[in-house]
Amino acid sequence: MTFSPELEARFAKFLAKYPEDRKRSATIPMLIYAQDEIGSVTPELVAEVAKRVGSTPLQVEEVVGFYSMLHKGKGMGKYHVQVCTNISCLLRGGAELYEQASQKLHLGHKQVSADGFVSLEEVECMGACSWAPAVQINYDFYHDVTPEQLDKLLSGLMAGKKPEEIAEVKKVSC
Amino acid sequence: MADPVKFTIDGQELEAAPGTLVIEAAKRAGIEIPSFCYYEGYSLQAACRMCLVEVEKMPKMQVACTLPVANGMVVRTDTPQTRGARKSTLEFLLTNHPLDCPVCDKGGECELQDMVFRYGAGESRFTETKLHVDEQQWSPVVYYDGPRCILCFRCVRACEEGMGVAALGVVNRGAVSLIAPNGGDHLNCDECGQCIDICPVGALTSGAYRYQTRPWEMEHTGTICTHCADGCKTTLGTRNDQIIRGNNRDRSGVNGEFLCVKGRYAFDFNDHAERLQSPMVKVNGKLEPVSWAKALEVVSKKFGEIKARGGKFGVVGSNHSTNEENFYLQKFARQGLGTNNIDHRRTGDVVTLVDALSGTNGSLATTADMYERKAFLILGADLAVEHPLLSFQIRANYRHHAARIYTVTARAVREDDYAVRSIRKPAFSEFEALEELRGALAAEPELVILFGDTVKGPDVRKLVEFGQSLSIPVKYTALVDYSNSRGAIDMGLVPELGPGFHATGAAGLTLPEMLAAGDLDALWVVGENPLAQAALASKKAFVVVQDMFLTETAKAADVVLPSASAYEKNGTVTNVCGEVQRVKRAAATMGAKPDLEIIGLIAKEMGLAATMGPWLPDTVYGEIRRTVKGYDIPLPLVALGAQQTVPVNGRVGVDVRPDLVWSAHENLFTSGTLGRYSKILNSVIEKRSGAATPEQELARQ
Amino acid sequence: MYNQPSPLEVPVLTRRFRLPNSHKIDTYLANEGYQAFEKAIGMSQDDIINEVKASGLRGRGGAGFPTGMKWSFVPRQSPKPKYIIVNGDESEPGTCKDRLLMEFDPHQLIEGILIAGLAVGAHQGYIYIRGEFRYLIEHMDRAIDEAYARGYLGDNILGRGIKFHLATHSGAGAYECGEESALLESFEGKRGNPRIRPPFPAVAGAYSCPTVLNNVETYCAVPSIILKGAAYFAGLGSPKNGGTRLFCLSGHVNKPGVYELPMGFNLMRLINEVGGGVRGGKKLKAVIPGGSSCPVLKADECDLNLDFDTVAAAKSMLGSGGVVVMDEDTCMVKAALRIMRFYAHESCGWCIPCREGTTWLRKVLQRFHDGQGVKSDIVLIGDLSRNMLGRTFCPLGDAAAMPTIAFVEKFRDEFEAHLDGKPCPYEKKLVAA
Structure with missing residues (x-):
């Protein structure tokens, strides 16, 4: 399997982090970064990661199903909208935001748009409780999201815009 | 030895070695602490939570399966x-477990059923929808029903720890977790079925057994597997004289509950459609069915004629026949027919080993030694493939006692995974590695050396010299191929040696010599198929074959006598470690007779009944006890379990043609003629893909 | 920072948060940065551990175990390497503080790790960060690079012959990995199932080697303890509860946010004085004081001091510092359901009571909230929770059971109000709010 030079460099860095006989530690970081590049955790990726960390494909497969951010099959959309509805967000309208997103995108939980551009997921606590309700698009956080802001984000995405091109709503940055 | 720990369980004052787990200590005292995931010999899980007990001074209940006993500990089970906890855990388990017990293979033998019966509630408060996934077939022998799975992880451990294969894993998370096979949707493994055997519920079921019977409709007969030389006990479940299942849940025998694919499933040759059920006599070049009386008459008449004119006989015995049959056969040949032309297919050089060990005691390793001794040297043998039980024992030894293993083999073997040193040497060059290992081996407290057919003749003597030069206790195992290969030698199925390695001092033809002799008058083959690879030179030879199937040799026969399989007769066999064990009749095939009876009937027909004596297995065994050195073991003792024969302690003094020793290197999915007629062995993908083990499967990919 | 400070805050761990470029090493160095580490270099291992013990610092991940004692369990002599592992898997609903500590003052964490390394003789550390915090992983990587560049990490730190290496490690979405032994399994590239203990990580942790494993906030407190002394830190808090704590205030308050307050700060003052009171002038109904696994407190139970012991005495837990405030319009059945949904989703599946119990309870609570409940369900919900309690492999089962038991016991009337096919009495109000 071939990856981009950037990802290969990252893999090399991951593998260098751990002791010589403990390369299996790189399994999860490799899977999640590779998923970002190729879109999902494919059987080929499982076999490739297994080979590189010295595991069996089954050992990697066991890991894949355990972690909720790893997606098999076709994976999630290019822009994966994650709405938190856990307790702190729930209290501040997170569930309603999720409903709003679902209706607007015509997508249910873990569904992907036909063109593969957008997907939706109702997620568990993402660690933004004091700035609820919170939304993540891929790895970017949006805090204190209002229905209006969400509408703008979703409209933008549906029009094929990247989130960073949607001027009205800014991600939290650091 | 540390002082024992004193503690109390349910009011009983008990003692146990430090480190003993409460669940084990209770069991030894006759107190049952229920569990699903705890399984003696495998790693601890503490997952099922059935074994919660109260321990004084501990605020919460404790899991008895991970809690070591301590001085003064007071446990209440x-x-x-505790009763409430068990009841509620079972209630939890039954929420997603389908109650399809009436159609479940496990019904009647199910640990969950038994547990609910004993500890569970009479009713469930669960009114929600159960989770469901469809059943999957992972191989011809392994099916997985996800909803029935209680996730005790026994199968995962049996495969990874017990077998060293690791073909099973856990996928998904939480309530939707499932067991998954290593091939994505199928298994690449030894197909041993240990996972099915160890499953407490009907989640893993056997392709061979499923939906065949209710367990209580079967009768159970403990006998010895007829395939490889390891001598595993297999308990055959039969119904109406048909074998339906093989397992060894009672853990009797040298193998405990271990069985490989052959022991567990390859009994199916027994009712193969091509089993011979009638004697046949060749008429005008064609084998025609005849009555037993007619066939015996033809044979005895012809044998009598040839004997009378001093003709040349060749008698070939089998690696699968019982000791009684082989003893009787060689007696018939030597005393009845007056010939010393008797042989069998020799698969390991036991004779030279015994000769080289002359004057030592206890130098042959037992099956138990494989689990107990501290170090092992494996020369030129792929144990996991050819001797699955010995491999299993050594693996368990490594796991439980950190046994130190050295391998010197031509190819990668499973033992490499936990070997201290692995050295690759081509076959017959294994010796080159020994000096390299000398220092390490001499530093071991003791050693068991196992060697295959690449070490024979003078090399065996060299090996023993090497072993003795280490100045540590060394035991040896000369690996042989089949269920009674060792017994065939012990019973004197070679021209040079009579029963018990007594030199006959008489000339005799070996098997290749018989086939090559242009003037051979009669060839009598009992349970062997020599013409599969070689031609019979003598055109005039009268060929009599006793077999279960119409083999190449049987096709060439003048008379074919249908014989019973090892599962259809009584007697004894001797395994690779020289342990005598009892085989018991579990089934019957109409028309076939045990070889012992056939030989006896021929003798009777020839008027040799007085010479030969009765053809009753026990009577013949009595004669073996009196005649064969090392076999003087009372039958009740043999019946109780394996007894190692004490080999000849003295020089054998005869060269027994080590050049004729060749192993067929049967793997997990082959077994000579029997393997050809086993549907299961021929159906698994590992066989079809040419791989015999997961390692080989991976290498192939 | 994402919220305005409160004048009542006592900024110790957060004291640099609002400085420009607070995350840069230069800012850190200009504001007492790495001074504690230099001081610790001159201290013996025992001195460091004793100082941490004397500070009264207790684990900020949730269990509140005394940190110095945890460190003292690491064997001094070991043929195996030792590891410092940081639990940055912040996933307890209601908790969002470790994020800030890494984002706004990453070097404080690095310094804390370095001091822990000195204390136990470890030369390698890893920061396990939940996969959702990708930006923080990259942010921490940059801070680590800075520390390497400036000689605070490497084979010969500050030319003093000290060796310590540090790297981040990404998770991929599993609450269970916040449990320390599950985190270690995950770190080793496996499923995040918890391990049988003993042995504890101090003896056999990462790669079965002696390991110190603490929460981000715990390590972040260490530089202040070493630099300013145990007495200073202990004095900030209440007895046996040293220091300050980052409280994550969320839910129905006017000014939700993360506030650093002394241990033992009064909960009602937190809500009213720091958080500006209940939103919309509504009445307070209930508070979850330490993240979703902690039993809910009714409004009349909320006049208590937020330290481990006082909250425990009120039969709840201080947990991870996530204070979730619920007003009078909140449906307690719905809250219980949402929390159980979470635990059922996150149960690792290893043990039967948690795996099956959380799933069953989720189904019952869902049906109940949907108006399909029957009276016996109320008993059933409590029963099933108690049947998990104390019987599961790891604390996740308790985390699911304890709040549920509290919801049923304290708000039985609300459960009864959902009976007999009645729609949720709060549903409309909640939407309106």
Whole structure:
């Protein structure tokens, strides 16, 4: 399997982090970064990661199903909208935001748009409780999201815009 | 030895070695602490939570399967709290477990059923929808029903720890977790079925057994597997004289509950459609069915004629026949027919080993030694493939006692995974590695050396010299191929040696010599197929074959006598470690007779009944006890379990043609003629893909 | 920072948060940065551990175990390497503080790790960060690079012959990995199932080697303890509860946010004085004081001091510092359901009571909230929770059971109000709010 030079460099860095006989530690970081590049955790990726960390494909497969951010099959959309509805967000309208997103995108939980551009997921606590309700698009956080802001984000995405091109709503940055 | 720990369980004052787990200590005292995931010999899980007990001074209940006993510890296993915990855990388990017990293979033998019966509630409060996934077939022998799975992880451990294969894993998370096979949707493994055997519920079921019977409709007969030389006990479940299942849940025998694919499933040759059920006599070049009386008459008449004119006989015995049959056969040949032309297919050089060990005691390793001794040297043998039980024992030894293993083999073997040193040497060059290992081996407290057919003749003597030069206790195992290969030698199925390695001092033809002799008058083959690879030179030879199937040799026969399989007769066999064990009749095939009876009937027909004596297995065994050195073991003792024969302690003094020793290197999915007629062995993908093990499967990919 | 400070805050761990470029090493160095580490270099291992013990610092991940004692369990002599592992898997609903500590003052964490390394003789550390915090992983990587560049990490730190290496490690979405032994399994590239203990990580942790494993906030407190002394830190808090704590205030308050307050700060003052009171002038109904696994407190139970012991005495837990405030319009059945949904989703599946119990309870609570409940369900919900309690492999089962038991016991009337096919009495109000 071939990856981009950037990802290969990252893999090399991951593998260098751990002791010589403990390369299996790189399994999860490799899977999640590779998923970002190729879109999902494919059987080929499982076999490739297994080979590189010295595991069996089954050992990697066991890991894949355990972690909720790893997606098999076709994976999630290019822009994966994650709405938190856990307790702190729930209290501040997170569930309603999720409903709003679902209706607007015509997508249910873990569904992907036909063109593969957008997907939706109702997620568990993402660690933004004091700035609820919170939304993540891929790895970017949006805090204190209002229905209006969400509408703008979703409209933008549906029009094929990247989130960073949607001027009205800014991600939290650091 | 550290002082024992004193503690109390349910009011009983008990003692146990430090480190003993409460669940084990209770079991030894006759107190049952229920569990699903705890399984003696495998790693601890503490997952099922069935074994919660109350321990004084501990605020919460403790899991008895991970809690070591401690001085003064007071444990209570049967209290309102523990009973409540068991009941509620079972209630939890049954929420997603389908109650399809009436159609489940496990019904009647199910640990969950038994547990609910004993500890569970009479009714469930669960009114929600159960989770469901469809059943999957992972191989011809392994099916997985996800909803029935209680996730005790026994199968995962049996495969990874017990077998060293690791073909099973856990996928998904939480309530939707499932067991998954290593091939994505199928298994690449030894197909041993240990996972099915160890499954407490009907989640893993056997392709061979499923939906065949209710367990209580079967009768059970403990006998010895007829395939490889390891001598595993297999308990055959039969119904109406048909074998339906093989397992060894009672853990009797040298193998405990271990069985490989052959022991567990390859009994199916027994009712193969091509089993011979009638004697046949060749008429005008064609084998025609005849009555037993007619066939015996033809044979005895012809044998009598040839004997009378001093003709040349060749008698070939089998690696699968019982000791009684082989003893009787060689007696018939030597005393009845007056010939010393008797042989069998020799698969390991036991004779030279015994000769080289002359004057030592206890130098042959037992099956138990494989689990108990501290170090092992494996020369030129792929144990996991050819001797699955010995491999299993050594693996368990490594796991439980950190046994130190050295391998010197041509190819990668499973033992490499936990070997201290692995050295690759081509076959017959294994010796080159020994000096390299000398220092390490001499530093071991003791050693068991196992060697295959690449070490024979003078090399065996060299090996023993090497072993003795280490100045540590060394035991040896000369690996042989089949269920009674060792017994065939012990019973004197070679021209040079009579029963018990007594030199006959008489000339005799070996098997290749018989086939090559242009003037051979009669060839009598009992349970062997020599013409599969070689031609019979003598055109005039009268060929009599006793077999279960119409083999190449049987096709060339003048008379074919249908014989019973090892599962259809009584007697004894001797395994690779020289342990005598009892085989018992579990089934019957109409028309076939045990070889012992056939030989006896021929003798009777020839008027040799007085010479030969009765053809009753026990009577013949009595004669073996009196005649064969090392076999003087009372039958009741043999029946109780394996007894190692004490080999000849003295020089054998005869060269027994080590050049004729060749192993067929049967793997997990082959077994000579029997393997050809086993549907199961021929159906698994590992066989079809040419791989015999997961390692080989991976290498192939 | 994402919220305005409160004048009542006592900024110790957060004291640099609002400085420009607070995350840069230069800012850190200009504001007492790495001074504690230099001081610790001159201290013996025992001195460091004793100082941490004397500070009264207790684990900020949730269990509140005394940190110095945890460190003292690491064997001094070991043929195996030792590891410092940081639990940055912040996933307890209601908790969002470790994020800030890494984002706004990453070097404080690095310094804390370095001091822990000195204390136990470890030369390698890893920061396990939940996969959702990708930006923080990259942010921490940059801070680590800075520390390497400036000689605070490497084979010969500050030319003093000290060796310590540090790297981040990404998770991929599993609450269970916040449990320390599950985190270690995950770190080793496996499923995040918890391990049988003993042995504890101090003896056999990462790669079965002696390991110190603490929460981000715990390590972040260490530089202040070493630099300013145990007495200073202990004095900030209440007895046996040293220091300050980052409280994550969320839910129905006017000014939700993360506030650093002394241990033992009064909960009602937190809500009213720091958080500006209940939103919309509504009445307070209930508070979850330490993240979703902690039993809910009714409004009349909320006049208590937020330290481990006082909250425990009120039969709840201080947990991870996530204070979730619920007003009078909140449906307690719905809250219980949402929390159980979470635990059922996150149960690792290893043990039967948690795996099956959380799933069953989720189904019952869902049906109940949907108006399909029957009276016996109320008993059933409590029963099933108690049947998990104390019987599961790891604390996740308790985390699911304890709040549920509290919801049923304290708000039985609300459960009864959902009976007999009645729609949720709060549903409309909640939407309106």
